[in-house]
Structures are given as C-alpha cells and as structure tokens.
Amino acid sequence: MIYEEIIADAGLAVGGAFTSCEAAEEWLSIYSPDVAIIDIKLQDGSSAEHAKKLCDRKIPFLAVSGYPADDGIDEVFQSAHGLQSP
Numbered sequence: 001m002i003y004e005e006i007i008a009d010a011g012l013a014v015g016g017a018f019t020s021c022e023a024a025e026e027w028l029s030i031y032s033p034d035v036a037i038i039d040i041k042l043q044d045g046s047s048a049e050h051a052k053k054l055c056d057r058k059i060p061f062l063a064v065s066g067y068p069a070d071d072g073i074d075e076v077f078q079s080a081h082g083l084q085s086p
Helices: 002-009 021-028 048-056
Strands: 036-039 061-065 081-084
Touching (some): 021 048, 048 061
Parallel strands (some): 061 081
16 A cells, blocks of 8 residues: 555556455456556465566566565566565
8 A cells, every 4th residue: 555655646547456366357357557566475365477467468567575585486576676565
C-alpha cells in the first residue's frame, strides 16, 4: 500500500494493489501496465508466474520482498531490480 501511495502522489495512475495471485492474474488478463511493482510472495503463493508474463509482454517490473534473496526465490526475479520491504 505504501508503494501505491508513492505512485499516486507522483501523479501517476495506479492499476491496483493486489494481495493475492488470483486478483493479480485477473487484472493482468484484462490490462497491460506500463510498469509494475510486484511482491515476490503474495497471500496465496509466489508471483513468479506474473513476473514471467510481464517479461513475456516486455513490461518492466520492480520486485519487492521481505525475504532474503537466497530464500528459494524463483530465477525470474534474479535479474529484476528489487527492493527489500520492511
């Protein structure tokens, strides 16, 4: 939610904040963002499939995680720019 506020305060449109893979998948099946900020692990699992779809669609993304990089993170996130979340 903090990232959503930062983006909105910058005057950019926010597609939504999704806490589940299901909600993110539904949104991505309809919309195509210019850029995305995605949390590596959502309430119902890993967002690796969403990251792969973004890569396939050539949509840049920033990966956010509260987990250490060596904590079984999918390789799709290895080359992504990332932020450590609190």
